[in-house]
Amino acid sequence: MFTFRTSLTFAVMAFIVALAVLLIAIQILALRWATHEAASAYMDATSAKALGRLRTEITTMTSLVHVLATSSSVADSNERTETGRAIPLFKAALQEQPQMDSVYAGFENGAWLQVRRIDGLNDEQRGRLRATPEANIAINLVRPTPSGDLPMRRIFEDQQGNQVGQLDLWKYGYDARKRSWYHETVKADRALVSSPYLSFSIGAPVITVSAPLRGKVSGVLAADLKLDSFSEFVQSQRPGAHGSVLIFDSAGALIAHPHFAQFVVDAMTHPSQPQLPSIKEINSGVVQEALRRSDGRDHYNGSIRDDHGRDFLFRVTKFNLGGQYDAAILLLAAQEDFAQNVRKLQFTGLILAIIASAAFIPVIWIFGGGMSRSLRDITAQAVKLQTLAAPGPSSVASRIKEIHELGSAMELAQRAIWSFAHFVPKEIVQRIVDDSISTELGGVREEISVVFTDVRDFTTIAESADPDTLMHQTSRYFSVLTEAFLAEGGTVDKFIGDAVMVFWNAPNPQPDHVERACRAALAGRAACEELNSQFETEGLKPFFTRFGIHVGEAIVGNLGSTERMNYTALGNTVNLAARLEGLNKQFGTTILVSESVHSRVEHCFQFRAFETVIAKGMTKETRIFELVGAAT
Known part of the structure; x- marks a missing residue:
């Protein structure tokens, strides 16, 4: 904290020093170094956002699946009904974790219960489910008959939980026990994260997090994470206009790709291509060359040129998504996207230096304006104190010690009075x-x-x-x-x-x-x-x-x-x-x-x-x- 006089002195001196450093830095900055640094920083941010979101969603789903798998409402009986205690439990889980597509449980007797969120599905996916227009939730219930048949009842509910439709599919033929998420989890007897695959019912790419039931009956509880929206999010964070981001698991199954949506369409419409392609089947020379150079290392940076003569910086990083499920992210950043920005920065920096020099005198007035704004904010807090309004998220901040202390004291007083009003009329x-x-x-x-x-x-x-x-x-x-x-x-x-x-x-x-x-x-x-x-x-x-x-x-x-x-x-x-x-x-x-x-x-x-x-x-x-x- 500084006093007012010290702050004002330091501000003028800092401005002069910063202007000098800016002019010198612009002159000596190398274009290649700046390009690499800018691209690297962008790839850092892209990687952090993409992996942070994926890790958070997988970790959260894994924790939730563990909890549900031990619930007596799910794990103590394989007799499933439309009014069972597991259904509101699954609904609450979907409400708590909006990234999940569905929650379901399969039992050793062939019974299967699924609660699926369908408000976010597109028209084609809703059509595959034969959902009614006002349907918000689909409840799928398979109850084995004495003859061994597995008919399914699908119930549609609106946002208020009212039933708005029902389908009885007598020959639906879905046996959860034959699905990989079921028998692999039973075999491993622990929580698993699946490779990406196309959902049986809606034809959408998903990752399944599953865990064995820990109760009176045997079975598996699982939840699905839809990948189409995640892949779109990842591509929106790509490094530069010509950059790309690919995420794939240790088996090569794609989790995110620039053409992920087209791969899904191809898998759904081409009989010869019923599954999503693996990373090894991607016909991009740049991708394959980057993977060849990384040679399975946990972290690798390099540069490469494509068939059109465009230079790229690339990075391959492995990461863990929990348990024994490993994956990798490949980031490609075109150097021209960042070199062009640096050239603009050089020219803009020169113009700004000239303008800054001309604006040397008004800067003190601008600095004073900042202090004035802080004082006005403190005055506004004082008015809120009289009206018992809720305090803001933080106090008025200032680098000037006296103003900062005054803002903190006013915020403390406002919070105290506001809190006091909850105990007294x-x-x-x-x-x-x-x-x-x-x-x-x-x-x-x-x-x-x-x-x-x-x-x-x-x-x-x-x-x-x-x-x-x-x-x-x-x-x-x-x-x-x-x-x-x-x-x-x-x-x-x-x-x-x-x-x-x-x-x-x-x-x-x-x-x-x-x-x-x-x-x-x-x-x-x-x-x-x-x-x-x-x-x-x-x-x-x-x-x-x-x-x-x-x-x-x-x-x-x-x-x-x-x-x-x-x-x-x-x-x-x-x-x-x-x-x-x-x-x-x-x-x-x-x-x-x-x-x-x-x-x-x-x-x-x-x-x-x-x-x-x-x-x-x-x-x-x-x-x-x-x-x-x-x-x-």
Whole structure:
């Protein structure tokens, strides 16, 4: 870190030195060296991107296959059904790993289950599957008959998981046990990565990652990685306009090639060429000569000239894709693609040097402009701090020590305030920031509308539920409920076990606070009903919520000690709202309100009247009403 004066001095000096170095470097730089360096750097980047993506996809798939192969949903039974537990598991795997084409399992009795993603297939591939237009997922299920036949049922589902089609292929003839991915994995008794091959059903090039099942039944679990899109990605990263990238495994099978798509078409349409060609069958003299020169070495760089007199730099590098699966990458870079750029660089460098010399004086002004931008960014952060906006991914950076420290401090303050607002209602935090709420102990008497909620029989639910599952379920419940309250501008005071206390008209005045409280309770009830449907689908016990609403005066302010305080509301109004919530159990209702609430909003909502009661802990009678819904 430098001080402002030091930074400014160094900037001017660095500019002068850089200009001198640039002028000298341009004069002494050799064209050949620059060409080699530029091409080498480009090949480094291409190799890193291509191999990084392939390694990541293979490694991720291998890990996932290992996990699925040990799952009891897959490995403990070879009886496969349309509603089996393995299907949602396979769907989740495809959702988690978008690079995978399909996940499937073959069993020793001939059963086979596959879940395939088909939204990314082209029209020809979808046609081979006879997929419906809205189909997003294809589920293939082979169940052996007592006579030994292997009919297959293919079910199509849309993105929401709804069935949109079904095919019964009685003589499909697919026996997973005869496929190489199955019997080779069973023989090796470990995870394998296959050589590239054409998929049986869609005619697309794939690599299969497979592993033996580790459960009560014998079989193999596998996943496919489509190579057509990967080969297109690799060629888009080729070094230069005339460059090429080839990737092939130790057996010579192609993984990526500039003409990969044409090879696939040839393999699908030419009976004499039913498989993808190997690297040894490529009729390119440059490719074969580069491989001959590398002579099987792990890493080799060289140069070569093709039949048209074009000079190339090439690199052959071997790499491992996990386990015993080895491959190699061949990169070809035409020297003219980079020599031409270097010549342009020489001329451009000279022009830039002249312009830079002329711009020597304005550079200080430009440098100052950079500092000004940093200060403006810090000011923008200060504005976000007041609005409780989420902090950016990083603080305002500067090479000037004082500005850098200021940006870091502002980012830290913004993150602290933003995080604080997740534990305390945002309205309170905003008013603390703008100093409109005192941080001293004490409160004021204000009219507020209070809502209390509670979950029916929560103690019974908690006794039989897994603690971790209960914690996640309760968090989902509170999220849905608080969203409904916050949408109506409520101040969520506290969570008390399974109960929530919310009030309106404090700290910010809300003339329609009674209506807001009623709308929030109705919205919360609807949201909880929708959430309970999800709970029941997931096999969880529903949370039936009861609400109590009352309006009246209460003491609102800071309660606690000088070291720790809570902005809350106290008084009979709060107590009666809590008692009304409890009376729902006696009357078999969901939302009970006091007569004060009813008299304020009876024109806006529908109510059902009950008798007058004396709530527990109260001395005065209170007439109660059930809030049924909004007025029609």
